[in-house]
Amino acid sequence: MRLEEQSTIVRELVPVEYADLVVAVTELGGTTVLMVVLAVLFWSGQRRRSALVISYAVAGLALLLSIKTSLGLPRPPEDALLVALEEEREGYGFPSGHAFAATVVYGGLVAAHDRTRDVRALAAAGALVALVSLSRVVLGVHYLGDVIVGAALGVAFLAAMDRLTGGDPRRGFAIAVGLALVAVVVAGATEDSLLGLGGAIGGLCSAGWIDRLPELRTRLETGALVAVGGGGVAAIQIAEAAVSFVPALVALYAALVAWVFLAPIAVGRLGIDAVGTFRA
Template structure:
């Protein structure tokens, strides 16, 4: 089911000296890059559409954590890793979180911005998803079957969210809350599950005030927003390690 033999063939086709490059590619589906991308789009682009995709990402986090825990399938053995990567041995391996997240965010952006009829946008998103997915296999942290299921699940999730939300971010964050609450109980209150719950509740509250936010008046104002917002995100990331032992504070953060 997880295509172990095909995964080994793909890993062996990539020389170890390309490991650092592959590690950079895999970050295109990681939390930091995707969060920064969505934040910048929200500050500088169409806030309603960007918020909609953010709700997809947060809702998808709760769903994926629950599925991974319920399936409880391990990652490939440690000797399969192309390079040593901090934290990549943690958690379960099926389905691939990076493949799922990349599909939800990049595919969600194409759908939310009405670019499904633009072959360049679809091709670009597909290339990013394929690159992230294959990088996970090459790095030896997932099997080929893990990423295929992750992408398929991500596509199905975006289609479902498009229909259920009706283009309203408030509906998206409502779904996210409904998915994140059981995730906390299923997963056992891990940092990711608690942050997902906090993000869902915070997004639901904030989405109700989108109409009150003023439009950008200049590119300079957008640049200031990115600078201030990026600094705030960096501070929050540092505070995570401080409040992580206290579950309620992590949700509030």
Template sequence: MRLEEQSAVVRDAVPAEYAEFVASVTELGGTTFLMLLLAVLFWCVDRRRSALVISYAVAGLALLLSLKAVFGLPRPSADAMLLPLEGEHEGYGFPSGHAFAATVVYGGLVSAFDRARDGRALAAAGALVVLVSLSRVALGVHYLGDVIVGVALGIGFLLAMNRLTRGEPTIGFAIALGLSIPAVVLVNGTSDVLLGLGGSIGGLLGSQRLPALPALRSRLEGAVLAGLGSGFVVLIKTVEPVVATVEPLLAVLYAMLLGGIFLAPVAVGRLEVAALESQRT
């Protein structure tokens, strides 16, 4: 089922000197990169559509962690790894989280931004999903069957969320919260499961403020938002190891992360107003 022999063929096809490049490709399906990408799109492009895909990502994370715990299938042996990667050999291997997340996020962006009939958008999203999926096999942290099932589950999950949310991010985060509760029970206190729980709470509260958020007024404001917002995300990631041993605090930190992403336009808008008022006086 997991296509071990075919996976070995993929691993053997990648020379060792390309290991670092493959490791960088795999980050395109990682939690940190995808969340930062969606945050920048939220700040600078379209808030409601981006918030909807963020809700898909958080809900999908909770669901996938539950599925991994239920199946309980290990990763390939450490000997299969193309290069040593911290934490990549821990946890369960089926289905692939990176393949699933890449499908949900990149496919979700195509869907949310009404580009499903755009061949170039579909091709770009598909290429990213394939590259991320194959990079997981080449690195030796998943079997080929793991990523195929991850992609298939991602497509099914995306279709279900499109139907259930009806384009409303708040509904997406409510679903995420419902999925994160069994994940907390099934998975023993990892940072990812607490990201699902805290992120769904922060997103649920923050998404209710979407109609009141000020519209993006200029490219300069977008650049300021992206700069300050990215700094906020980095700050949260810096604080994360400090509170990681206290699970409730880590969940609160992740709730602050999502809430901060949604409320950053308010903070920047107030800074602009204060700057204008100081110029007039």
């Protein structure tokens, strides 16, 4: 079912000299890169659509964590690794979280922008998902069957969320809260389960402000928003590294998502006028 023999063939196609490139590709499906992409899109003005996909990502994180923990299938053996990646050995191996997340985010952006009939958009999203998925096999942290099931599950999850949310991010985050609570019960108070719960709560509490946020008027204002927003995210992540108390971690993760949505208010108060200068 996990296609072990076929995975060996794929791994042997890429020499170790290309390990750095493969690691860079795999990061395109990692939580940090995906959330940065969605946050920047949100800050650049694509608010409601980006917020919807963020709700998909948070809900999907919780769902996949529950599935992986319930199945409890191991990763490939250590001798399958292309390079030593200790952090990639943690957790279970089936289905692939990176393949699932890449499908949900990149595919979700295509769906949220009503471009499901655009061949180029579908091809671009499909190429990103394929590259991320194959990188996981090449690195030796997943079997080929893991990434195929992860991507297929991502497509099914997108279809379900599209129907259930009706394009409303608040519904997406409400679903995410329910899935995150299940994940905490199934997987315990892990970093991922707390991230899912906190992110879902933060999104649910702040998504109602999206349509009332001040509009961006200049490129300078957009740049300032990305800078201020990114700085706030970095500050929260630094605080997270110093906290181990579970309720505090949930609160920090909630603040992280809420800050992404509410950062435009902070930038609006900086007083950048329509020609790109600061008002007195």
